[in-house]
Amino acid sequence: MGGIDNLGIETKIEEREDFVNFKVKPLFVTFPKNEEEVVKLVQYAYERGIPIVPWGAGTSLTGAVSCEECILVDMKNMSQILEINEVDWYVRAQPGVNLEFLNRKLMERGFLLPPDPASFFLCSIGGAVSNSSGGMRGVKYGTFRDWVLALRVVLPTGEVIQVGEPFRKNRAGYDLVHLFTGSEGTLGIITEIWFRIIPVPRETQVSLLSYMPDLDSTAGVIQDMRRAGILPEIAEYIDNDVVHALNSQLNAGLRESKGGLLMLRVLAQDLDRMMEILNRWGGDTVQLNQEEWERVYSLRAQSAIALKAISKEMYVEDIVVPVSRLMDAIKRIRKLEEKYQVKMPIIAHIGDGNLHPNILLSDRQRAEELFEEVGKVAIELGGSVSGEHGIGVQKAKLMGIQVKAHGGIKVLEIMKQIKDIIDPKGIMNPGKYVELAYREAKSDR
Amino acid sequence: MGGIDNLGIETKIEEREDFVNFKVKPLFVTFPKNEEEVVKLVQYAYERGIPIVPWGAGTSLTGAVSCEECILVDMKNMSQILEINEVDWYVRAQPGVNLEFLNRKLMERGFLLPPDPASFFLCSIGGAVSNSSGGMRGVKYGTFRDWVLALRVVLPTGEVIQVGEPFRKNRAGYDLVHLFTGSEGTLGIITEIWFRIIPVPRETQVSLLSYMPDLDSTAGVIQDMRRAGILPEIAEYIDNDVVHALNSQLNAGLRESKGGLLMLRVLAQDLDRMMEILNRWGGDTVQLNQEEWERVYSLRAQSAIALKAISKEMYVEDIVVPVSRLMDAIKRIRKLEEKYQVKMPIIAHIGDGNLHPNILLSDRQRAEELFEEVGKVAIELGGSVSGEHGIGVQKAKLMGIQVKAHGGIKVLEIMKQIKDIIDPKGIMNPGKYVELAYREAKSDR
Structure with a gap:
């Protein structure tokens, strides 16, 4: 793969496994230090039509970031907490921040970001958002879906957007924040996150x-x-x-x-x-x-x-x-x-x-x-095949069955169409999740 | 307009005004009694390429349902509360239900649906969802966006889908519930809504x-x-x-x-x-x-x-x-x-x-x-042109300016593309909201 060295971004050749042993055999692993470097990497992949996959801490339980012959973008060098706003009640941070570390810093200021997946001491916040993870406090406070206010995202085309605003009440257009939250790295690479935070609850x-x-x-x-x-x-x-x-x-x-x-x-x-x-x-x-x-x-x-x-x-x-x-x-x-x-x-x-x-x-x-x-x-029983771990490759077939049964295959088609308009070349964490679910459900018609 | 009478659906010829005097001059107003009739109406409009616009209680403040030469679909005959589930903590209801009436029925059972737009005693829940309305309790409980679990929707093509599931924790695919919530009647006609409800708070x-x-x-x-x-x-x-x-x-x-x-x-x-x-x-x-x-x-x-x-x-x-x-x-x-x-x-x-x-x-x-x-x-000041009233026609230009400034024009383009895939003939409440915002922002490039 000529050319990647010219980007001046730290790169290694290595294989990985996620928490449940899905294999990751990338062409190389890259370690961007900032959004500009992420853009360069995505442009590189886009021009060449190479699959590109973001990696947080590898705690996925569904093979959501497994890949072969891909560019793996490890976000560990983008792990700054950028701002804790005690009046507007948000924290702004980069995706590589460890969730437990973030909450420790918030608690020092009297705040809490409630969702607490069991992997909280391992996982990155970028992964938690991409997966819309849940946790033990979910019964009261919901999942990450309920706590993301806004995101900066490098799209599969290399364009950079912000969806949402750093406050709760906002009606400016279709809700794309919730579309990107839980999209499992298939719609772009998150480079900045605004979370809503609350004061540490005082009730006994x-x-x-x-x-x-x-x-x-x-x-x-x-x-x-x-x-x-x-x-x-x-x-x-x-x-x-x-x-x-x-x-x-x-x-x-x-x-x-x-x-x-x-x-x-x-x-x-x-x-x-x-x-x-x-x-x-x-x-x-x-x-x-x-x-x-x-x-x-x-x-x-x-x-x-x-x-x-x-x-x-x-x-x-x-x-x-x-x-x-x-x-x-x-x-x-x-x-x-x-x-x-x-x-x-x-x-x-x-x-x-x-x-x-x-x-x-x-x-x-x-x-x-x-x-x-x-x-x-x-x-x-009228339930779901995934509450908080997501779909990845492992649950795609089941997701297809569920959505077809409860929502109609048209729902899967709409999801696939949304994937296609945002990722026209199909390079962003491809072949999984809604793509795979739709393919499985359609072939089963 | 030959043919509409053959559908056997109650129809009238009349003009209307919304709360802030936007004019509505439809070809006719129809009053479907059930989802099948909504499907028939949408198919009728789809085949003929006629604009079709859902109408709840007309309390929009932004001209969100103003139209001319359209089929206006008044949902007042679909106003049943279908189920209050005291274990799963949801209520399922048709879009024509009055919000105050719904909350009175919930309170009789010890439950609450928190969002309370100032029009609560007038508005329909279908309108409140379409507009993702807010209200006085929003500071603590958010807006309708935070309370919709699932929706049945007649798409602009006449197909019927369900998005979401009647419980909170669900990771089966991209989040389309939040896409349809707040879509101001531009993506389909809602025929059934599942709201999350909570016990009436007991704190003093x-x-x-x-x-x-x-x-x-x-x-x-x-x-x-x-x-x-x-x-x-x-x-x-x-x-x-x-x-x-x-x-x-x-x-x-x-x-x-x-x-x-x-x-x-x-x-x-x-x-x-x-x-x-x-x-x-x-x-x-x-x-x-x-x-x-x-x-x-x-x-x-x-x-x-x-x-x-x-x-x-x-x-x-x-x-x-x-x-x-x-x-x-x-x-x-x-x-x-x-x-x-x-x-x-x-x-x-x-x-x-x-x-x-x-x-x-x-x-x-x-x-x-x-x-x-x-x-x-x-x-x-880094804010939004709409917190809870939505965009309609009135705020489309401003929304375009906001999203372009904070998110990038690409965000508007994605919204427009989503509109296009779901409404390929452009008949569902057309020419407003994200369509208009994108058009204004693009011409201003």
């Missing part, structure tokens, strides 16, 4: 850890909580296989029990009603102090790492079902476990119906079949 | 009415409130001309004062700090009981009606500036008042920097010049 919260009889009763708690009008800040579940993995792999020292753990954080004013609901469903509940809570919160974030330490082959599901359908989903997941003679350890943002059954089968084909069947459970 | 709130020395000190209060990390539920301002109009036109019986009224609703825990800030800026503050508060809230909602009773010619501005730039904005508005020798009564969602200076000049040309100059103040 209580933290509860409840040993549940089983997942069904946990779903019962969540449904009754909803009926009671209680909105928790956090409502997480891990089953006992996950607890065991945390104990055996990370010396967590958690008490093991048949039915797994429900972690709840609710307003103090809701404590009595919450306890009543937990008792009704047989929860054995302890109240945690702040230090204990932080430890449990951190362990929850490391659950997938603990599972991965047990089994290198890991398929992380990310289905969502309406909270009202949780028990149906559980029933059907149990049936699939019987059918495939395998137990899927479950991590769940149970408060918003977002379940992560983990498939630890070493037989790749059977794993993929099971993966697809779990996804179809979500679709048939 | 206090309501304050503060007689301020002037608008500048009001801006000072808001900025200091932000610095103090206080997030109000409501922070509204009306100047004394508006108070006077409410008194003279609606017998409001409000106390008049030089500097106008600041209406605040904050958490009880923030009261002491809030009072300290109000005192610092010279506010003369009284605490209101619930009944008094509701009366003031209702009067605030009727402010524009009171002004309109004074002057039939009324241009309602809707600029947003970053809260940190409020004082600069006020200074420049005062200069424009001097230049044009006219006082603009100001209504403001001051808490989020959203100002409505109202232009009551009968000289149309001078009014339009002033309107444009006020819009440019927002653009130059």
Whole structure:
């Protein structure tokens, strides 16, 4: 590849793997230091028709940045926090900033950017925006989609645009901020992000850890909580296989029990009603102090790492079902476990119906079949095949099935057309996500 | 127009005007009773290449549904609330439902759909979604954009799609929900809406009415409130001309004062700090009981009606500036008042920097010049020409200037291209909004 050296941008030849072992075999990896260098790289790729793929911290769980013969644009040298505005309540930063680092800096000033994917201590904010990631606080605060005010983006043609404005109320045109958020690097390379931030909440919260009889009763708690009008800040579940993995792999020292753990954080004013609901469903509940809570919160974030330490082959599901359908989903997941003679350890943002059954089968084909069947459970129950991990290559077929079933194939066609107008040469992280989903759904007509 | 009678859909010949007197001179007005009838109407228009425009309650302030020689589709016969789901926390309804009626039904079940445009007692939810309307609670709860989960839409080609899913966490493809929300009827006709709802907040709130020395000190209060990390539920301002109009036109019986009224609703825990800030800026503050508060809230909602009773010619501005730039904005508005020798009564969602200076000049040309100059103040201060009223025909030129200046003309081009792929014949509420903005901005290159 002659020419790349002439751009004067740091470049290496190396191969990579993402968190779930999707392979990345680029022509070369580049490390731009600023937007101008990103523009040069994209222009270079555009002129030559070479695939170009942005890379944050490689924590994708769906192969969203896997590629071959591509230019991989590693954003780690663009990691400046540019401005924290305490009157306008936003932070402006470059995409390579680590999410935990950003929140530490915000908290020093009394602010919070709520979404907290389990990878928060590893991931880049550019990746989190591209993936519209969720997290444990999602039940109360939503996902990254709800916190991006504006973006600077280098388009696949090399043109630079800004979408959105650095404040919340803005009606100047179609909403392109939400189009680029969650576009998984297929519409351009983000070079600057404005996030809405809020003051660290001052309400008194209580933290509860409840040993549940089983997942069904946990779903019962969540449904009754909803009926009671209680909105928790956090409502997480891990089953006992996950607890065991945390104990055996990370010396967590958690008490093991048949039915797994429900972690709840609710307003103090809701404590009595919450306890009543937990008792009704047989929860054995302890109240945690702040230090204990932080430890449990951190362990929850490391659950997938603990599972991965047990089994290198890991398929992380990310289905969502309406909270009202949780028990149906559980029933059907149990049936699939019987059918495939395998137990899927479950991590769940149970408060918003977002379940992560983990498939630890070493037989790749059977794993993929099971993966697809779990996804179809979500679709048939009126849910989604992805709540927060995105689509990448891994979930494209399932996404195609879902959107075709719930929205109509025309919706996929519109997505593909939008991809085409923004990326006319099809070079920006190509062949994945909406492109692949549309292709799969169309061939299946 | 032969043929329309054969569709068997209620049809009338009549002319209309919207709230600010934009004319609507359709070929005929139709009243579909269900989605199938909407499909028939759109197919009819598509085959013949006739403009087709949806109509909710006619409360647009920007000429968003003005048209000539068009088919006007009045949605008033599609006004069913289809489902209130108390576990999944959504309401599903048809576009013709009145917003106040919907919220009354929700409140009977203990739920709330927060956005409350001043027209809440008049507007349809289809219009509110199409316009991504805001309101008084916007400072805390955002605009309609933040509350739409999913939509059924009849596309300009007559195809029916659903975008989004009836729950919050969903990563299945590009975000088209936000694209259709706020698209002002230019991308299709909405036939069904799923809104996220929340339990009626249980925190103890206090309501304050503060007689301020002037608008500048009001801006000072808001900025200091932000610095103090206080997030109000409501922070509204009306100047004394508006108070006077409410008194003279609606017998409001409000106390008049030089500097106008600041209406605040904050958490009880923030009261002491809030009072300290109000005192610092010279506010003369009284605490209101619930009944008094509701009366003031209702009067605030009727402010524009009171002004309109004074002057039939009324241009309602809707600029947003970053809260940190409020004082600069006020200074420049005062200069424009001097230049044009006219006082603009100001209504403001001051808490989020959203100002409505109202232009009551009968000289149309001078009014339009002033309107444009006020819009440019927002653009130059890094703000927006529309926070919540949308663009329609009235603000298209200004929107073009803003997006070109802040985002780049390429952003307008992408919006226009999206319009073209979804509406290939250009029949759906044509010639306005992003189309017009792009045309104006391009000719001005």
